[in-house]
Amino acid sequence: MDSGILALTATAASIGFIHTLIGPDHYLPFIAMSQARGWTARKTLIVTFLCGLGHVLSSVLLGLLGIGLGIAVSKVEGVESFRGNIAGWMLLAFGLAYFLWGLRRAVRNRPHSHLHEHPTGEHAHVHTHAGGHLHVHDAEKKKANITPWVLFTIFIFGPCEPLIPILMYPAAKHSLPGTVLVASVFAAATIGTMLAVVALAGAGMKLLPLWRLERYSHAAAGAVIFLCGFAIQVIGL
Numbered sequence: 001m002d003s004g005i006l007a008l009t010a011t012a013a014s015i016g017f018i019h020t021l022i023g024p025d026h027y028l029p030f031i032a033m034s035q036a037r038g039w040t041a042r043k044t045l046i047v048t049f050l051c052g053l054g055h056v057l058s059s060v061l062l063g064l065l066g067i068g069l070g071i072a073v074s075k076v077e078g079v080e081s082f083r084g085n086i087a088g089w090m091l092l093a094f095g096l097a098y099f100l101w102g103l104r105r106a107v108r109n110r111p112h113s114h115l116h117e118h119p120t121g122e123h124a125h126v127h128t129h130a131g132g133h134l135h136v137h138d139a140e141k142k143k144a145n146i147t148p149w150v151l152f153t154i155f156i157f158g159p160c161e162p163l164i165p166i167l168m169y170p171a172a173k174h175s176l177p178g179t180v181l182v183a184s185v186f187a188a189a190t191i192g193t194m195l196a197v198v199a200l201a202g203a204g205m206k207l208l209p210l211w212r213l214e215r216y217s218h219a220a221a222g223a224v225i226f227l228c229g230f231a232i233q234v235i236g237l
Contacts, residue, residue, distance in 0.1 A: 016189025
Protein backbone atom coordinates (compact mmCIF):
# COMPACT_ATOMS: atom_id res chain seq x y z
CA MET A 1 0.00 0.00 0.00
CA ASP A 2 1.15 3.51 -0.83
CA SER A 3 2.70 5.17 2.23
CA GLY A 4 0.64 8.31 1.63
CA ILE A 5 -2.60 6.33 1.63
CA LEU A 6 -1.46 4.42 4.70
CA ALA A 7 -0.87 7.69 6.56
CA LEU A 8 -4.21 9.11 5.43
CA THR A 9 -5.97 5.92 6.52
CA ALA A 10 -4.54 6.21 10.02
CA THR A 11 -5.47 9.88 10.06
CA ALA A 12 -9.01 9.02 8.93
CA ALA A 13 -9.46 6.63 11.85
CA SER A 14 -8.27 9.15 14.43
CA ILE A 15 -10.19 12.10 12.96
CA GLY A 16 -13.36 10.01 12.66
CA PHE A 17 -13.12 9.09 16.33
CA ILE A 18 -12.24 12.55 17.66
CA HIS A 19 -14.61 14.41 15.32
CA THR A 20 -17.50 12.27 16.57
CA LEU A 21 -16.58 12.33 20.24
CA ILE A 22 -16.30 16.13 20.47
CA GLY A 23 -19.53 16.62 18.52
CA PRO A 24 -22.40 15.88 20.96
CA ASP A 25 -24.90 16.20 18.12
CA HIS A 26 -23.59 12.82 16.90
CA TYR A 27 -25.00 10.93 19.89
CA LEU A 28 -27.01 13.05 22.36
CA PRO A 29 -30.17 13.18 20.17
CA PHE A 30 -30.28 9.37 20.06
CA ILE A 31 -29.69 8.98 23.78
CA ALA A 32 -32.36 11.55 24.62
CA MET A 33 -34.97 10.25 22.15
CA SER A 34 -34.36 6.66 23.21
CA GLN A 35 -35.20 7.52 26.81
CA ALA A 36 -38.18 9.68 25.90
CA ARG A 37 -39.75 7.31 23.37
CA GLY A 38 -38.97 4.13 25.29
CA TRP A 39 -36.93 2.61 22.46
CA THR A 40 -35.25 -0.73 23.01
CA ALA A 41 -31.45 -0.87 22.90
CA ARG A 42 -31.69 -2.66 19.54
CA LYS A 43 -33.92 -0.01 17.98
CA THR A 44 -31.76 2.79 19.36
CA LEU A 45 -28.63 1.32 17.80
CA ILE A 46 -30.36 0.67 14.47
CA VAL A 47 -31.59 4.28 14.28
CA THR A 48 -28.13 5.53 15.28
CA PHE A 49 -26.43 3.35 12.66
CA LEU A 50 -28.75 4.42 9.83
CA CYS A 51 -28.45 8.11 10.71
CA GLY A 52 -24.67 7.79 10.96
CA LEU A 53 -24.55 6.01 7.61
CA GLY A 54 -26.61 8.73 5.95
CA HIS A 55 -24.47 11.39 7.63
CA VAL A 56 -21.21 9.97 6.26
CA LEU A 57 -22.42 8.78 2.85
CA SER A 58 -23.83 12.18 1.94
CA SER A 59 -20.37 13.72 2.38
CA VAL A 60 -18.62 10.79 0.67
CA LEU A 61 -20.84 11.06 -2.41
CA LEU A 62 -20.37 14.83 -2.54
CA GLY A 63 -16.61 14.39 -2.25
CA LEU A 64 -16.48 11.76 -5.00
CA LEU A 65 -18.61 13.99 -7.21
CA GLY A 66 -16.29 16.92 -6.64
CA ILE A 67 -13.22 14.81 -7.35
CA GLY A 68 -14.75 13.22 -10.45
CA LEU A 69 -15.83 16.55 -11.95
CA GLY A 70 -12.63 18.34 -10.95
CA ILE A 71 -14.43 20.86 -8.77
CA ALA A 72 -12.20 22.95 -6.53
CA VAL A 73 -12.22 21.81 -2.91
CA SER A 74 -13.17 25.32 -1.75
CA LYS A 75 -16.44 25.12 -3.70
CA VAL A 76 -17.24 21.71 -2.27
CA GLU A 77 -16.53 23.04 1.22
CA GLY A 78 -19.00 25.85 0.50
CA VAL A 79 -21.70 23.28 -0.24
CA GLU A 80 -20.81 21.39 2.96
CA SER A 81 -21.05 24.60 4.97
CA PHE A 82 -24.48 25.32 3.48
CA ARG A 83 -25.66 21.80 4.31
CA GLY A 84 -24.35 22.16 7.84
CA ASN A 85 -26.27 25.41 8.27
CA ILE A 86 -29.50 23.69 7.20
CA ALA A 87 -28.86 20.77 9.58
CA GLY A 88 -28.22 23.15 12.47
CA TRP A 89 -31.46 25.04 11.91
CA MET A 90 -33.35 21.77 11.55
CA LEU A 91 -32.01 20.60 14.92
CA LEU A 92 -33.03 23.89 16.50
CA ALA A 93 -36.54 23.78 15.02
CA PHE A 94 -37.17 20.12 15.79
CA GLY A 95 -35.76 20.42 19.31
CA LEU A 96 -37.86 23.49 20.11
CA ALA A 97 -41.05 21.96 18.70
CA TYR A 98 -40.48 18.70 20.57
CA PHE A 99 -39.65 20.55 23.79
CA LEU A 100 -42.88 22.57 23.65
CA TRP A 101 -44.92 19.46 22.87
CA GLY A 102 -43.23 17.58 25.71
CA LEU A 103 -43.78 20.44 28.14
CA ARG A 104 -47.47 20.63 27.24
CA ARG A 105 -47.76 16.89 27.70
CA ALA A 106 -46.01 17.04 31.09
CA VAL A 107 -48.38 19.75 32.33
CA ARG A 108 -51.44 17.82 31.17
CA ASN A 109 -50.07 14.65 32.76
CA ARG A 110 -49.62 16.25 36.19
CA PRO A 111 -51.07 13.93 38.86
CA HIS A 112 -54.15 15.30 40.59
CA SER A 113 -57.00 13.96 42.67
CA HIS A 114 -60.79 13.88 42.55
CA LEU A 115 -63.00 13.37 45.59
CA HIS A 116 -65.51 10.53 45.25
CA GLU A 117 -68.44 10.17 47.65
CA HIS A 118 -69.91 6.79 48.56
CA PRO A 119 -72.60 5.73 51.07
CA THR A 120 -69.85 4.39 53.27
CA GLY A 121 -67.74 7.51 53.03
CA GLU A 122 -65.55 9.35 50.56
CA HIS A 123 -62.07 8.91 49.11
CA ALA A 124 -59.66 10.75 46.84
CA HIS A 125 -58.74 9.19 43.50
CA VAL A 126 -55.34 10.26 42.17
CA HIS A 127 -54.73 9.96 38.43
CA THR A 128 -53.27 11.63 35.32
CA HIS A 129 -55.00 12.46 32.05
CA ALA A 130 -52.35 10.67 29.97
CA GLY A 131 -52.73 7.42 31.89
CA GLY A 132 -50.07 5.15 33.31
CA HIS A 133 -46.58 4.57 32.03
CA LEU A 134 -47.36 1.33 30.25
CA HIS A 135 -50.49 2.64 28.56
CA VAL A 136 -48.72 5.77 27.33
CA HIS A 137 -45.95 3.88 25.59
CA ASP A 138 -48.33 1.24 24.25
CA ALA A 139 -50.39 4.00 22.67
CA GLU A 140 -47.27 5.59 21.17
CA LYS A 141 -46.17 2.32 19.62
CA LYS A 142 -49.51 2.00 17.83
CA LYS A 143 -49.06 5.42 16.23
CA ALA A 144 -46.74 6.07 13.29
CA ASN A 145 -43.47 7.25 14.83
CA ILE A 146 -41.81 9.74 12.49
CA THR A 147 -39.06 10.71 14.96
CA PRO A 148 -36.42 8.34 13.47
CA TRP A 149 -37.16 9.71 9.99
CA VAL A 150 -36.81 13.29 11.20
CA LEU A 151 -33.43 12.47 12.75
CA PHE A 152 -32.36 10.64 9.58
CA THR A 153 -33.27 13.66 7.43
CA ILE A 154 -31.33 16.00 9.69
CA PHE A 155 -28.26 13.75 9.59
CA ILE A 156 -28.44 13.49 5.80
CA PHE A 157 -27.93 17.25 5.67
CA GLY A 158 -25.28 17.22 8.38
CA PRO A 159 -21.78 17.27 6.80
CA CYS A 160 -18.61 15.53 7.92
CA GLU A 161 -16.51 18.69 7.78
CA PRO A 162 -12.98 17.21 7.83
CA LEU A 163 -13.66 14.31 5.44
CA ILE A 164 -13.49 16.01 2.03
CA PRO A 165 -10.72 18.64 2.39
CA ILE A 166 -8.43 16.81 4.81
CA LEU A 167 -8.85 13.21 3.67
CA MET A 168 -10.60 12.61 0.34
CA TYR A 169 -8.99 15.26 -1.86
CA PRO A 170 -5.44 14.46 -0.67
CA ALA A 171 -6.13 10.72 -1.12
CA ALA A 172 -7.43 11.34 -4.65
CA LYS A 173 -3.94 12.49 -5.64
CA HIS A 174 -2.77 8.91 -5.05
CA SER A 175 -5.57 6.67 -6.35
CA LEU A 176 -9.33 6.20 -6.46
CA PRO A 177 -9.21 2.88 -4.53
CA GLY A 178 -7.12 4.65 -1.90
CA THR A 179 -9.71 7.41 -1.67
CA VAL A 180 -12.48 4.86 -1.16
CA LEU A 181 -10.42 3.10 1.52
CA VAL A 182 -9.74 6.33 3.40
CA ALA A 183 -13.42 7.32 3.26
CA SER A 184 -14.47 3.84 4.40
CA VAL A 185 -12.15 3.93 7.41
CA PHE A 186 -13.44 7.37 8.35
CA ALA A 187 -17.03 6.11 8.05
CA ALA A 188 -16.31 3.04 10.19
CA ALA A 189 -14.61 5.14 12.88
CA THR A 190 -17.41 7.71 12.92
CA ILE A 191 -20.32 5.29 13.01
CA GLY A 192 -18.52 2.93 15.39
CA THR A 193 -17.89 5.77 17.85
CA MET A 194 -21.53 6.89 17.61
CA LEU A 195 -22.75 3.36 18.37
CA ALA A 196 -20.29 2.87 21.23
CA VAL A 197 -21.18 6.15 22.97
CA VAL A 198 -24.94 5.61 22.55
CA ALA A 199 -24.71 2.00 23.81
CA LEU A 200 -22.60 2.94 26.85
CA ALA A 201 -24.83 5.89 27.71
CA GLY A 202 -27.94 3.76 27.37
CA ALA A 203 -26.53 1.16 29.74
CA GLY A 204 -25.55 3.87 32.21
CA MET A 205 -28.98 5.52 32.10
CA LYS A 206 -30.58 2.27 33.26
CA LEU A 207 -28.71 2.59 36.55
CA LEU A 208 -30.23 6.01 37.31
CA PRO A 209 -33.65 6.53 39.00
CA LEU A 210 -35.03 8.40 35.98
CA TRP A 211 -38.59 7.22 36.60
CA ARG A 212 -39.01 10.20 38.91
CA LEU A 213 -38.54 12.53 35.93
CA GLU A 214 -40.41 10.41 33.40
CA ARG A 215 -43.20 12.97 32.99
CA TYR A 216 -40.64 15.47 31.65
CA SER A 217 -38.68 13.02 29.46
CA HIS A 218 -40.07 14.35 26.17
CA ALA A 219 -39.46 17.98 27.13
CA ALA A 220 -35.92 17.07 28.24
CA ALA A 221 -35.25 15.29 24.93
CA GLY A 222 -36.43 18.34 22.99
CA ALA A 223 -34.22 20.61 25.10
CA VAL A 224 -31.17 18.39 24.45
CA ILE A 225 -31.75 18.42 20.68
CA PHE A 226 -32.34 22.19 20.71
CA LEU A 227 -29.07 22.72 22.61
CA CYS A 228 -27.22 20.57 20.05
CA GLY A 229 -28.54 22.83 17.29
CA PHE A 230 -27.61 25.88 19.37
CA ALA A 231 -24.07 24.56 19.81
CA ILE A 232 -23.73 24.16 16.03
CA GLN A 233 -25.31 27.45 14.97
CA VAL A 234 -24.17 29.81 17.72
CA ILE A 235 -21.08 28.29 19.32
CA GLY A 236 -19.82 26.73 16.10
CA LEU A 237 -19.12 23.37 17.73
